[in-house]
Amino acid sequence: xxxxxGASGYVGQAYARYLSAENIAxxxxxxxxxxxGRVDVLADFLGAARAEFVINAAGYTGKPNVDACEAxxxxxxxxxxxxxxxxxEACARVRxxxxxxxxxxxxxxxxxxxxxxRETDAPNFSFRKNLCSFYSxxxxxxxxxxxxxxxxxxxxxxxxxxxxxxxxxxxGEPEGxxxxxxxxxxxxxxxxxxxxxxxxxxxxxxxxxxxxQLHEFVRATxxxxxxxxxxxxxxxxxxxxxTTREVVDLIVRSGVxxxxxxxxxxxxxxxxxxxxxxxxxxxxxxxxxxxxxxxxTEVHDALAQALRHWVRA
Amino acid sequence: xxxxxGASGYVGQAYARYLSAENIAxxxxxxxxxxxGRVDVLADFLGAARAEFVINAAGYTGKPNVDACEAxxxxxxxxxxxxxxxxxEACARVRxxxxxxxxxxxxxxxxxxxxxxRETDAPNFSFRKNLCSFYSxxxxxxxxxxxxxxxxxxxxxxxxxxxxxxxxxxxGEPEGxxxxxxxxxxxxxxxxxxxxxxxxxxxxxxxxxxxxQLHEFVRATxxxxxxxxxxxxxxxxxxxxxTTREVVDLIVRSGVxxxxxxxxxxxxxxxxxxxxxxxxxxxxxxxxxxxxxxxxTEVHDALAQALRHWVRA
Numbered sequence: 172x173x174x175x176x177g178a179s180g181y182v183g184q185a186y187a188r189y190l191s192a193e194n195i196a197x198x199x200x201x202x203x204x205x206x207x208g209r210v211d212v213l214a215d216f217l218g219a220a221r222a223e224f225v226i227n228a229a230g231y232t233g234k235p236n237v238d239a240c241e242a243x244x245x246x247x248x249x250x251x252x253x254x255x256x257x258x259x260e261a262c263a264r265v266r267x268x269x270x271x272x273x274x275x276x277x278x279x280x281x282x283x284x285x286x287x288x289r290e291t292d293a294p295n296f297s298f299r300k301n302l303c304s305f306y307s308x309x310x311x312x313x314x315x316x317x318x319x320x321x322x323x324x325x326x327x328x329x330x331x332x333x334x335x336x337x338x339x340x341x342x343g344e345p346e347g348x349x350x351x352x353x354x355x356x357x358x359x360x361x362x363x364x365x366x367x368x369x370x371x372x373x374x375x376x377x378x379x380x381x382x383x384q385l386h387e388f389v390r391a392t393x394x395x396x397x398x399x400x401x402x403x404x405x406x407x408x409x410x411x412x413x414t415t416r417e418v419v420d421l422i423v424r425s426g427v428x429x430x431x432x433x434x435x436x437x438x439x440x441x442x443x444x445x446x447x448x449x450x451x452x453x454x455x456x457x458x459x460x461x462x463x464x465x466x467x468t469e470v471h472d473a474l475a476q477a478l479r480h481w482v483r484a
Numbered sequence: 485x486x487x488x489x490g491a492s493g494y495v496g497q498a499y500a501r502y503l504s505a506e507n508i509a510x511x512x513x514x515x516x517x518x519x520x521g522r523v524d525v526l527a528d529f530l531g532a533a534r535a536e537f538v539i540n541a542a543g544y545t546g547k548p549n550v551d552a553c554e555a556x557x558x559x560x561x562x563x564x565x566x567x568x569x570x571x572x573e574a575c576a577r578v579r580x581x582x583x584x585x586x587x588x589x590x591x592x593x594x595x596x597x598x599x600x601x602r603e604t605d606a607p608n609f610s611f612r613k614n615l616c617s618f619y620s621x622x623x624x625x626x627x628x629x630x631x632x633x634x635x636x637x638x639x640x641x642x643x644x645x646x647x648x649x650x651x652x653x654x655x656g657e658p659e660g661x662x663x664x665x666x667x668x669x670x671x672x673x674x675x676x677x678x679x680x681x682x683x684x685x686x687x688x689x690x691x692x693x694x695x696x697q698l699h700e701f702v703r704a705t706x707x708x709x710x711x712x713x714x715x716x717x718x719x720x721x722x723x724x725x726x727t728t729r730e731v732v733d734l735i736v737r738s739g740v741x742x743x744x745x746x747x748x749x750x751x752x753x754x755x756x757x758x759x760x761x762x763x764x765x766x767x768x769x770x771x772x773x774x775x776x777x778x779x780x781t782e783v784h785d786a787l788a789q790a791l792r793h794w795v796r797a
Contacts, residue, residue: 244629252558253562253566256559256561298625312557
């Protein structure tokens with residue numbers, strides 16, 4: 172039985188759909204049913220439910236956008252930094268592995284040589300770099316709470332690859348996955364879908380990013396579990412990088428929402444007119460996931476596919 | 485009615501003794517009685533109790549010392565960064581002012597000119613400076629969560645000084661005190677008392693620090709409330725600064741625990757042999773509290789007094 176925390180959220184709903192479609196037995200848990208912010212309550216629940224794996228898709232993202240986290244700092248820390256630690260500790264008590272939906276938003280830009288950030292790189296858009304939104308800071312702390320420290324290569328942990336292998340637990344080591352999602356999009360219109368956001372915003376900020384097709388993200392992360400991939404951090408984004416202007420070109424060419432898209436002059440104007448807190452724009456390296464045998468579609472192709480099958484709300 | 489959170493802790497017990505002695509009506513609340521980590525629960529409780537003021541002496545300090553916070557990061561963040569925000573929000577709902585026991589451990593050293601850190605200085609021993617223990621990082625985040633930002637002069641908030649004035653609430657502004665405690669000591673032997681710690685440790689680290697005589701700290705902070713001092717941050721330490729060697733000299737001269745005290749060669753040896761995470765050693769400026777009309781004893785005098793009236797456990 173897979174236990175899914177945060178099942179009612181945007182990412183959680185995608186997990187629920189995927190697990191159902193794959194006939195994987197799971198229970199979506201809401202905070203109303205189980206007060207999973209408490210280690211003892213969650214551990215008891217996991218034991219009683221005979222949990223095999225826990226997916227933590229719960230988090231605090233801020234509504235309508237990340238600016239809201241600046242005004243709700245305690246909730247932001249509780250949901251993004253404390254809860255992962257609670258999940259980890261409860262899972263350790265009942266010896267169940269976990270997967271935590273983290274975020275690529277703890278990085279900004281690219282590595283100095285222009286390549287994407289790897290899982291071994293320390294977050295550079297975090298409290299520790301004193302450059303971040305409160306959201307990104309909290310998400311980066313969440314990864315620290317999960318015990319991978321700042322810039323640790325967490326690929327080595329003794330778990331064997333290959334289907335059906337048993338989990339190898341090592342005392343004191345993290346026993347789960349940190350999966351980094353980046354700007355989710357999909358083919359269904361929704362206020363959380365990046366493509367739908369771009370179609371609605373009055374002004375756009377041009378920036379280069381890695382993105383995650385939501386359903387590919389979900390499939391890839393569940394594959395980590397099924398294949399018994401080594402525990403650790405994984406960047407789970409579509410390979411490649413894309414600029415906002417390229418995404419807009421794809422939207423216009425698809426015919427889904429043809430209009431004139433207007434851009435901010437630069438990031439300074441964006442910060443001045445539209446934002447309370449800086450945004451992460453970054454490129455992530457995806458080779459670790461690929462080396463684990465898990466493929467995702469090239470990002471431009473994934474965007475074109477989503478637009479080709481666009482479903483209005 | 486004053487509501488005291490964390491009444492069973494070392495600092496909380498000192499508040500309970502002082503409030504009793506002063507005949508100030510108060511209720512010490514433990515988490516078993518009231519799940520005060522939840523805004524709605526705490527707000528309902530404060531309303532029902534007709535709270536006039538809330539003292540948050542709850543926090544997570546790590547046992548036996550701050551190194552334990554490195555292993556219990558989620559609890560450390562929950563107790564020191566999330567809870568203050570919960571208290572603030574619950575208090576805002578029922579329009580009750582609060583006082584939060586923070587820590588001077590979010591600073592290291594002195595200002596560049598050798599003077600003590602003021603309330604307007606940004607913490608320099610924090611996640612944002614990427615130099616701190618997890619405890620200090622969490623305490624500094626707690627101050628941010630309370631809405632004073634990083635380096636804001638929070639003295640100006642419209643509340644009038646002088647006994648009996650009514651609180652002036654301004655929408656969206658923090659409505660309480662951040663009181664910074666530093667290395668508490670007193671005349672009663674206890675594992676949390678700095679003097680008793682020095683008498684027990686095998687090896688000592690020489691460093692220059694501000695300290696807080698625990699009962700003077702408690703009295704001064706309650707005075708902030710009674711006098712309707714302006715809301716904001718206050719360094720609540722005994723004026724002056726003292727080195728570990730000076731404290732040891734006072735201990736020896738007092739006759740309380742005469743022995744040969746041995747020191748680490750330097751901080752590097754201390755970190756190598758005894759500590760998992762760096763310690764804050766710092767000097768705080770105490771003029772803001774004094775200007776609010778609240779006096780504390782000079783630190784060497786306060787130490788000598790505590791030793792003169794030493795009570796063994």
